[in-house]
Amino acid sequence: MSKFEQEEKIVEVLKTVFDPEIPVNIYDLGLIYKIDVADGGEVNIDMTLTAPNCPAADFIMEDVRQRVESVEGVTAANISLVFEPEWDRDMMSEEAKLELGFL
Numbered sequence: 001m002s003k004f005e006q007e008e009k010i011v012e013v014l015k016t017v018f019d020p021e022i023p024v025n026i027y028d029l030g031l032i033y034k035i036d037v038a039d040g041g042e043v044n045i046d047m048t049l050t051a052p053n054c055p056a057a058d059f060i061m062e063d064v065r066q067r068v069e070s071v072e073g074v075t076a077a078n079i080s081l082v083f084e085p086e087w088d089r090d091m092m093s094e095e096a097k098l099e100l101g102f103l
Contacts, residue, residue, distance in 0.1 A: 001073050003037050010035055010043060010074070013067040019049075020056050024099050026064070030091025033082060041075035043068055048087045057081065 001009075014027040014035075026032060026047070034046035045064065049057055061079050068077035089102060097103045 006037050006071065006073055007035055009071045010037070010068055013071055014064065017060065017063050017067060019054070019060060022050070022100075024092070024096040026060065028093040028096040030093070030096070031087065037074075041073050043071075043074050043077045044080070045077065046080045046082050048082055050087055052083055 011027060014032055015025045017026045018024070019026060019029070019031075022029065029050065031049065032045065032047050034044070036044040038044070045068065047061075047064065049060070054060070061081060065077045065079050068074055068079075089097070092100075092102070094103070
């Protein structure tokens with residue numbers, strides 16, 4: 001599987017991760033800032049949350065790690081929680097904005 005195909009699979013699994021309080025996946029919410037697939041299969045992801053004090057932060061990050069590590073060829077997933085740039089609604093996909101009634 002090429003690096004590009006692997007990244008596509010990772011995006012697919014990220015679209016199955018939800019914040020328990022929001023009915024839109026974390027990818028379409030714009031919470032994933034970076035996906036970096038290294039040659040050895042290690043994946044580094046920078047992500048944020050809709051609020052720094054999100055009570056589900058640990059649950060969401062562990063869900064991301066487990067699902068990304070389930071992708072063929074991934075040997076490890078390192079999830080970094082970042083708050084720069086600060087998340088805002090403009091980072092959401094059009095589908096997410098529509099689902100949440102922002103359009």
